[in-house]
Amino acid sequence: MNDKDPAALLAAVERLRDSADAVHLPLELDGTEGARGSRRELVQQLDDYVLPRLRALDAPLLAVVGGSTGAGKSTLVNSVVGDEVTRTGVIRPTTRASVLVHHEQDTRWFTDKRVLPGLARVAGVGEGGAADDPGSVRLVPTSSLPAGLALLDAPDIDSVVKANRSLSRQLLAAADLWLFVTTAARYADAVPWDLLREASERGTSVAIVLNRVPPEALEQVRLHLASMLREQGLGQAPIFTVLEVDLNRGMIPVKHVERLRSWLQSLARDARARSVVIRRTLSGTLGSLDGRAVGVADAVAAQAAAFAELEQAPRTAYAAALEGVSQGVQDGSLLRGEVLARWQELVGTGEFLRSVEAGIGRLRDRVAAYFTGRQVSSEPLGDAIQTGAAALITSHGQVAASTATRSWKTLPGGAELVREHPGLGKASPDLTERVERLIRDWQGEVLDLVREEAGSRRATARYLAFGVNGFAVLLMIVVFSMTAGLTGGEIAIAGGSAVLAQRLLEAVFGDQAVRSMATKARKALLGHVERLYEDERARFERVLEEVAVREHAAEELRAAAAGVEAAR
Template sequence: MNTPSPQPGDELAARVESITAALGTAGNRIPAEVGARARADLDRVTGRLALGVHHTVVALVGGTGSGKSSMFNALSQLDFADVGVIRPTTSQAAACTWGGSAEDLLDFLGVDETRRIGRESALTGLDEEELAGLVLLDLPDHDSIAEGHAGLVDRLLPMIDLLIWVLDPQKYADNVLHEKYLRELTHRHEAMVVVVNQVDTVPESGLDHIRADVRRLLEADRLSDVAIILASAKTGHGVGMVRAELARVIAAESIAARTMRAELDAICERVGGELAPATPALPAADDTAAQLAGASGIPAVADSVRLAVAGVGPSASSRVQPPASSRIEAVREGWLDRVGGALPARWRDALAAAVAGPDAFYSRVSETVTAVPLPPVNDVRARRVRIGGLVLVALGVLAGLVAGLATGVWVWAGSGGGAAVVAGLVCVLVARGMRSRTAKARSGAYLARVHGELARVVAEELDEPARGILADHESVLDATTR
């Protein structure tokens, strides 16, 4: 079973919801004026979404006598007078809708309820599915109420997907049309079509001249890429081409959806200006722990443990002293720079406020390094092996002395004393190696334990509080960049 594709309205509504939630998440970490403007813009988009974005609004615009209303009837294939619903006039806008109600939209557009008709409501089936979603407007004649019509066009323009200018073949060069309308709408050139109507009243030999002359005028209006259709609402000539243009526009995303998408993009761009391009990652806690250990003198203490254990005589390792607060603060500040350096000031301040403060962090680090007990410096096994070796050496030497006294010659290598001396020396060397290995192991274990405890401090005092701020930043960034 195929899952239906999300509709533009659903997609935009979800995006509005996501951005709204992101603004709540960001809170005062974005400037108040940026948040206020974004919320106002979102309210406007929400209001427009309520009207629906699946409608394609097409407006027929023209002057008195252009046959605009006849073209309206030809496109809708309805004679309003015959169905007894409405009859287009030159003073008020009229509308015909295809494929469902658009009452809220028509209310917003200011189309009187008596000037509306639903295409399918007057028929016995949905026979024009390619035009489903179309809202066709017949606007008042621009030359009969020019002043009022200008205001109407201005109000409706942001909602109109296609402007169809219906021209009289005798009056297409009208100055009012070109100077007050067409030249003022060059920014909408991609959403315009010019229909020269009533060509049935013109000799066929003159059609090419009319087309060429209209093209010349449009080029002067900086509308050279606007399509020109020669048509007759009376005979039906060219009406199919106009309907094909309607179908083409309907197949594309509506201007309402494009406009709202652009507005949401603009909101995201402004909010995104208060964010870092990417959410920074936390440095490894072990790295920070190593810095704290160094600032606390732990490597020197661990080295003293190694020397003490490896030594032969009685010795003691260095005591752990409370670290200098300035060195611990320097590590904390370095961590904040690494994590928050790329963040805007408000986010950086929020990060600094969320993690442990200088005093609390110093106290925790100081307590941690002094609480880890130092390992013992005596290696009992190595000591026993060494003592045993020394005893063997002593016994071997004594055996040699006894043999020398008995023979009068100092010869002990073959008396058994020599073997004892050698064995004793081997034991002494073995004990030395044992002490060395034990020294490294205890020193390393002590250093690892302190590092582990400090890593836990970093995780609890810095990383965990920071994760909330960074997660918020990532959430807002995600909502404003997708």
């Protein structure tokens, strides 16, 4: 940290804070839980410590007293202050909420939520109730503590209560100085050393209080502790030892805490020494922001990549479904079974098919003669086409839902979404009804095409033989005319039927008009199907809206972190 432009540094940190706060990590990926914690801790430290300290470098030094369960933190604070300012006891955890002890002259620095803005303020020592709320900090003014220094008694770092552990970490991250309290029996425990390692990496000023040390073990324990501190880069941290002695009215005898008390008092009274501690911790914390922010940005980028894959899976599945319908519409497969039977009922398999085999050229001259005076019902064939097309569209829609869901189960973050929305694995309950309505609407459009094209031809014998409904059905046969999906005898029958339908239409409308109508009808059908599948796919999109990842969040966070690096 330097003083080249404090306002620019503050603005850069504020930008970083806003960028980090805007980050959301909604998908359950490997490492996401840790990244969420890192983001939360980053925002909290910016709010609780970095921004308040940048805005008021001359504010009192905040020393957070932290340590393991039963280390004697509250007893030590009371003994150093010389008054019972924080409750002690034998029931664990003893310290359930935070207690901030400060000189009466410094009250204004802490009542306005300059630091720890997310914690409610409670006044006085208290006997429980609000004092036990981890969401509060209890302010205890005293004349026994010199102005310029505040002691914050934090909950146990290894508390059995998760809220207490979280609060303890939050408070330690808000400290100018971490006063770590441990005992001869527990100084090598893993949990506190994890936090000490973090403090070292972030440049936090640390002092160690080795409490309850048997006199005969003092030298050995102190040397071992000093060695461990050097290994973690904390070799310069002062060590204060407190022997295991009987308490006097619940406090450690004065002579056993005098060295620690004198050091804290001299720190409070020496503005330069206090500034060195504050600036060292602030500089170390600022230096850690870039790496921490980039780690969160990497997690955001992983979320964005996973989100893109999840977004693409339903698109691919429903695009394949639409392609399947498109092929099914054109490959002749709809001209099987019931549709063939109804077609044969309509035109017969003898006379007309023999005409097809003998030569299509002579068929035109025989159409009028065949249909003169004969009104043929095309309704059964139309119903069969409707049923076949509906089955095709419904089947592909159901397969698409299943395929998209299976894809999600295999993609990062997708399995949790499927568990939360089990209905995605099947098509919408009303899909069949909507498909039937779609086919009816499309058939109505085909009727309109025939009416529009017929014009003055409506009075001809050929037109009258079939009427608008009959020719509409013939046009549908042409729409489903290609035979790539059929084999053997099916090709001869279905192919001949399609050719016959086309020639009958051409006899009335001409070949160009028939091609135009068939193309329009096919496009109209596929357009309806595409919109239907878009509606089905929207079920997946609505789920993704709940876990949307901001596209540029990672880049914004990296840029903000780089801005802090440049300004500090």
